[in-house]
Amino acid sequence: MSNSNYPNLSIIGLLVNDSPGVMMKITGMFARRGFNIASITVGHSERPGLSRITIGAEGDLDTIEQITKQLNKLVDVIKVQHLGLQNTTIRECALIKVIIKGHEQRQEVVSIVDLYRAKAIDVSQKYITIEVVGGPRKVDSFIDVISDIVPIREIVRSGLMAISRGKSAITLN
Amino acid sequence: MPFFDEIYEDKDIRVVLMRHEQMAGHAAEGYARVKGDLGLCVTTSGPGATNTVTALANAYYDSSPIMVFSGQVPTKLIGNDAFQEADVVGATMAITKQNYQVKDVNNLGKIFKEAIHIANSGRPGPVFIDLPKDVQVADCSLAEPIPENIHITGYNPKEWSSAVPRQINRALDYMMNAQYPVILAGGGVAHANAHKELEELVSILNIPVVYTMMGKGVISDDHPYVLGMLGMHGRKRANFAMCEADVILALGTRFSDRITGDLNRFPGQSDAKIIHIDIDTAEIGKNVQVDVPIVSDLKPALEELLNQLKDRMKNGGIIKSWWYKWIKDLKDSDGIPNVTNTGPHGLVIPEKVMYELNDILEPDDIVVTEVGQNQMYAAHYLNIRKPRTWISSGGLGTMGFGFHAAIGASVAVSETNPEAEVWLVAGDGSFQMNLHELSTVKSADIKVNIIIMNNEYLGMVRQWQELFFDKRYAGTDLACVGPECERNYWPDFIKLADAYGLEGIRVSKPSQVKAALERAKKSKETVVIEVLIEPESNVLPMLRPGGALDSFLSRTREEKSIYDWYGRLPRTDMECKNYCCEIAEEDDVDYLFQWGKKKEDK
Ligand SMILES: Cc1ncc(C[n+]2csc(CCOP(=O)(O)OP(=O)(O)O)c2C)c(N)n1
Ligand SMILES: [Mg+2]
Numbered sequence: 001m002s003n004s005n006y007p008n009l010s011i012i013g014l015l016v017n018d019s020p021g022v023m024m025k026i027t028g029m030f031a032r033r034g035f036n037i038a039s040i041t042v043g044h045s046e047r048p049g050l051s052r053i054t055i056g057a058e059g060d061l062d063t064i065e066q067i068t069k070q071l072n073k074l075v076d077v078i079k080v081q082h083l084g085l086q087n088t089t090i091r092e093c094a095l096i097k098v099i100i101k102g103h104e105q106r107q108e109v110v111s112i113v114d115l116y117r118a119k120a121i122d123v124s125q126k127y128i129t130i131e132v133v134g135g136p137r138k139v140d141s142f143i144d145v146i147s148d149i150v151p152i153r154e155i156v157r158s159g160l161m162a163i164s165r166g167k168s169a170i171t172l173n
Numbered sequence: 174m175p176f177f178d179e180i181y182e183d184k185d186i187r188v189v190l191m192r193h194e195q196m197a198g199h200a201a202e203g204y205a206r207v208k209g210d211l212g213l214c215v216t217t218s219g220p221g222a223t224n225t226v227t228a229l230a231n232a233y234y235d236s237s238p239i240m241v242f243s244g245q246v247p248t249k250l251i252g253n254d255a256f257q258e259a260d261v262v263g264a265t266m267a268i269t270k271q272n273y274q275v276k277d278v279n280n281l282g283k284i285f286k287e288a289i290h291i292a293n294s295g296r297p298g299p300v301f302i303d304l305p306k307d308v309q310v311a312d313c314s315l316a317e318p319i320p321e322n323i324h325i326t327g328y329n330p331k332e333w334s335s336a337v338p339r340q341i342n343r344a345l346d347y348m349m350n351a352q353y354p355v356i357l358a359g360g361g362v363a364h365a366n367a368h369k370e371l372e373e374l375v376s377i378l379n380i381p382v383v384y385t386m387m388g389k390g391v392i393s394d395d396h397p398y399v400l401g402m403l404g405m406h407g408r409k410r411a412n413f414a415m416c417e418a419d420v421i422l423a424l425g426t427r428f429s430d431r432i433t434g435d436l437n438r439f440p441g442q443s444d445a446k447i448i449h450i451d452i453d454t455a456e457i458g459k460n461v462q463v464d465v466p467i468v469s470d471l472k473p474a475l476e477e478l479l480n481q482l483k484d485r486m487k488n489g490g491i492i493k494s495w496w497y498k499w500i501k502d503l504k505d506s507d508g509i510p511n512v513t514n515t516g517p518h519g520l521v522i523p524e525k526v527m528y529e530l531n532d533i534l535e536p537d538d539i540v541v542t543e544v545g546q547n548q549m550y551a552a553h554y555l556n557i558r559k560p561r562t563w564i565s566s567g568g569l570g571t572m573g574f575g576f577h578a579a580i581g582a583s584v585a586v587s588e589t590n591p592e593a594e595v596w597l598v599a600g601d602g603s604f605q606m607n608l609h610e611l612s613t614v615k616s617a618d619i620k621v622n623i624i625i626m627n628n629e630y631l632g633m634v635r636q637w638q639e640l641f642f643d644k645r646y647a648g649t650d651l652a653c654v655g656p657e658c659e660r661n662y663w664p665d666f667i668k669l670a671d672a673y674g675l676e677g678i679r680v681s682k683p684s685q686v687k688a689a690l691e692r693a694k695k696s697k698e699t700v701v702i703e704v705l706i707e708p709e710s711n712v713l714p715m716l717r718p719g720g721a722l723d724s725f726l727s728r729t730r731e732e733k734s735i736y737d738w739y740g741r742l743p744r745t746d747m748e749c750k751n752y753c754c755e756i757a758e759e760d761d762v763d764y765l766f767q768w769g770k771k772k773e774d775k
Contacts (some may be wrong), residue, residue, distance in 0.1 A: 016327075017327070020274075021262060021263070021266065024263065024266060025266055028266055028267050029267075032267050062458070065458070066455065066458075066459060069454050069455035070455050072454070072455070073453070073455055075270070075271040075291060075325065075327060075328045076271075076327065077327055078326055078327035079327070172326070
């Protein structure tokens with residue numbers, strides 16, 4: 001995936017202990033060794049006590065290999081996997097607040113929202129907040145298109161979440 | 174306090190009351206390195222704990238198993254900036270292998286076990302445990318005993334894998350067929366206790382060993398195939414062997430910039446094959462491209478290597494190395510000169526101290542160094558003959574480490590081998606970072622033979638200023654007093670020793686060195702020897718900064734290639750015939766002997 005916001009991107013999935021300071025250990029490792037995090041998301045996993053993290057990291061393959069090795073060394077990191085882009089589903093959610101002037105502009109925004117199968121989740125007289133979910137390219141492209149029509153007031157992106165296709169999984173067993 | 178109160182009457186625990194927590198951490202490391210087992214340091218909360226940060230970092234970069242265990246304010250006050258609270262778990266995160274804050278006393282036992290296991294296993298390293306006051310005094314209500322064997326999900330150091338024998342087989346193909354294979358031994362060999370296997374390997378292959386500073390001692394410097402330390406301040410002969418190597422077997426080393434020189438020109442033979450065995454996957458391929466990567470504990474890996482090698486030899490295998498033809502000449506070259514003259518100020522030339530120390534050193538004696546020129550002289554010249562008898566701060570290069578590590582080392586040998594002496598090679602600058610611990614050695618009856626190489630400067634930095642900054646000695650002159658920079662040296666180390674009730678010996682002439690060392694050795698107590706060193710002595714030759722392993726700055730401060738001293742090794746029978754006397758023209762050693770005299774003539 002070559003993409004304006006994520007050039008040279010690799011996706012790394014991690015299963016980690018859900019204990020205080022673990023995020024700091026992980027991001028600290030990146031900072032200390034000069035690796036770039038393009039995106040990081042975290043949440044509960046299927047198993048209590050373990051969190052699932054998706055990191056979008058930038059760098060050539062040697063760098064990504066070093067990153068996964070260094071992550072593996074952290075005691076609180078249970079599993080690390082470099083997820084090949086071919087066999088992985090990647091999703092991102094973005095919330096975008098745009099400023100609208102008049103009915104016509106509103107109509108235009110709504111039609112684009114429909115086209116991208118996005119959702120308008122909050123509508124007021126001058127503002128619409130849109131939720132768009134998809135691969136990072138879809139989100140980027142939506143933002144491009146919508147910003148051509150109306151001014152954007154605020155963007156909140158979740159960062160990338162990734163899961164492998166088929167049977168393969170990053171789990172304890 | 175509750176902790177110390179608990180151990181007050183415990184006769185099995187020896188508490189050494191250090192005067193500063195950083196030093197307690199370094200002492201724990203000295204102990205750990207000699208024993209090959211955990212060293213423990215206990216401190217109070219807040220400033221006590223933050224004082225151990227440098228010690229933890231030092232242990233982290235040198236892979237030493239230590240535990241620092243500090244008090245903390247009660248759990249309910251954490252986060253409120255209570256008196257003597259500090260976020261030490263946060264502060265130590267990047268420099269520990271693992272760290273913990275214990276919130277429930279019922280987890281305490283498990284955490285201790287886990288922490289000790291993590292510190293000692295795989296690639297060893299420091300662990301930190303933060304223990305809040307209320308947890309220290311809480312009653313423990315464990316229903317079941319803590320399990321004997323600890324299993325930690327997510328922590329499985331790769332000590333062996335089924336791929337190893339196959340990779341070893343490939344490695345042997347390279348090594349047996351190479352003309353000039355070289356073994357590069359790192360500190361990992363000592364951690365893995367694989368020194369016997371290494372020695373046996375060398376005795377079969379008859380190929381040279383060069384080592385990193387951390388690898389010093391893993392094989393005896395007296396061994397005919399051991400050429401010495403590699404790298405920036407390495408021996409010429411060791412760097413030469415590395416430059417000529419067509420196969421490199423790297424054992425437990427991380428190819429740090431100090432030993433590779435310019436990475437673009439490493440290895441010297443661009444088609445050389447590199448075999449790298451290390452327990453830390455992340456070290457393989459990190460700095461140099463490797464042809465045969467082997468992730469394993471060194472001991473079983475070398476055992477496997479030996480077994481396969483012996484099998485091959487039984488079945489008519491041949492080792493094709495040509496080293497046996499030149500190794501003796503190479504080993505005889507680049508020796509340690511006995512510099513009996515003085516320098517331009519009439520003071521002792523550092524090589525002399527190393528020469529005499531070599532003479533008095535017993536194989537079981539332990540040598541500890543501070544950081545700077547003193548360390549490089551020691552690493553370069555001293556004959557260390559056993560693993561775990563050489564202790565020096567490598568990765569971090571912490572001035573002040575040495576004296577305390579020596580204290581820990583002395584405590585450790587007093588348990589295992591009371592006959593052995595502990596020698597500290599110190600710089601005057603480094604020693605001033607830690608001299609308050611003279612009080613510890615006096616009161617706890619710990620013996621360290623301290624040799625302060627007093628060159629009146631932060632010598633290693635001054636050396637760089639002399640060589641690369643036009644002799645502008647900014648911020649490195651320790652004998653400069655007042656705005657006019659009158660030359661006078663404070664403190665008087667002899668009076669200082671006296672203040673702590675210890676004997677001090679000042680050595681100002683080369684001829685006095687030996688007697689001083691002997692006197693210290695005989696003494697029952699710590700002795701402080703101050704050797705007045707020629708101030709502008711340099712550790713030369715050295716690699717040119719940024720240069721490759723073959724590009725030197727000689728003692729005469731000329732830019733030289735290693736090939737000005739050693740001819741390229743012959744690769745064909747034809748070349749071989751003509752190659753006899755090309756080895757090792759030691760032109761620049763004369764410089765040392767002439768150094769003082771030249772000035773006098775002027
Ligand atoms: C804690 C610490 N501070 C600063 C340095 C930078 N440094 C490296 S060597 C050196 C000089 C050491 O002087 P001294 O102990 O007198 O040893 P010498 O080189 O003179 O033998 C300095 C300042 C360091 N390594 N560690
Ligand atoms: Mg000095």
